[in-house]
Amino acid sequence: MKKKSKFLVGLASLTLAVALAGCGSKDDSKGIGEAINENKIVVGVTSGPHEQIAEVAAKVAQENGLEVELKSFSDYVLPNTALAQGDLDANSYQHEPFLDTFNKDHDTDLVPVGKTILNPMGVYSEKYKSLDQIPDGATFGLPNDPTNGARALFVLQEAGYIKLKEGTGLTASIHDVEENKKNLKFIELEAAQIPKQLSEVDVAAINTNFALEAGINPKADSILLESTDSPYVNYIVVRAENKEDPTIKKFVDAYQSDEVRKFIEEEFDGSVIPSW
Template identity: 75%
Template sequence: MKNLGLVLSIILLAGILVACGDNASGNTTTLNEDKIVVGVTAGPHEQIVEAAAEVAAENGLEVELKVFSDYVLPNTALSEGDLDVNSYQHEPFLDQFNDDHGTDLVPVGKTILNPMGVYSETYESMDDLPDGATFGLPNDPTNGGRALFILEEAGIISLEEGKKETASIHDVIDNPKNLEFIELDAAQIPKQLSEVDAAAINTNFALGAGINPKEDSILLESTNSPYVNFIVVRAENENDLAVEKFIEAYQSDEVKAFIEEEFQGSVIPSWDE
């Protein structure tokens, strides 16, 4: 009987410890209400979150910034818990990342539109591009598709029906100028612009290379683009107070004024759209 009592006591104690363990684990998923770690890509996203951090500090939220030089690592770091939030991507890219990596990252607040532009060191308009011109575009699926979407919207090419935002170069069904598409690393396209007749460049990389989208592009993405950027978190944290505080700071009048003054139309606040 003593042995039976001992066994029952051990089982009961184990059950209590497991319950406590589950409780503790649940608590660790909630973000600190007073500090948040935010990942961004270098350039406009970095500058804007720095401005948002100043607003957040006034409301008792400390923002620690981590800056990345590519598009994949901020999501990897977020999914692994090294970040609490990131701010750098549009929803088609996020959806593709979740599909490819089995992650559950969710958009929680609109930020900005970085209108992708087409640039050329040789030609002053898309009409000037000769037959068979070489055209550089990002080699990642979402931004490559975005570049093709812009070309179709401008009447330069036609894409297969149903492939608008997810198109690849293999989905081009009409190409009157016989453009030769060359897929390149998005971050390197500004350095390789002289090697092609024209190229589509993401705004953060264009600005980083001293290229002004509004003034220097020969074609600029329209403001009705589906590629608005978002603040992104792990699904378990989407209703956390720290996240709400950060969104409020980002979408403040102070940050909107900073964007409009700093970027003069090259970056567009999109949370009121």
């Protein structure tokens, strides 16, 4: 695997500014509570696989008379914020545990309306070829947001390297680790930056979209990959008032089409899995 460059100071701020620019101005936003335009919708995606797949879904929708404008974001919060504020009609990038946490933390009412894909989280290392080779006390980088951090811990637990406290839910944290076979030292990092910081830790858990953007192949390069039984399937999400809107259903049908399934299977070769 290619050696990653050191973390660049200020990159996070630049990413945030670019994402904000993608939201559009308030003057361009749709009124919340209004029916969605039956001929065109605006869908938010994160860059990488979600954007690539949505582009194919947009072509299918176009053939059925629905124009889909895609807006790409570089983080996990802004697509939901833009949707809640009416700048988007839908978004496609998140799993339900993340959505539930966002709704709770931001007092929003966003709902899932259609399954999309599973991006199995992978564990990677530039120093070791398997988890068994990792020495006692090794550093382990994991996402610092609650849901994806918990997801990394559950991947480790499923593989038998840690044990979480009984009854721990999908928002488990490093403080819930009860047994730690390798005495791993957990370091919480911004999810998008982990590929760039992989050389600075012994091992790390990376979300598939960020791995692929960095030229890392989850199927070929991971030393541990999340199982397909994962609860972290991704969804198309809308405001609750629009969950029965026929235009939204039209987009969901376009996404869950044979054309999109074929693209996913051929383009990602098992690194991204259709979930409908």
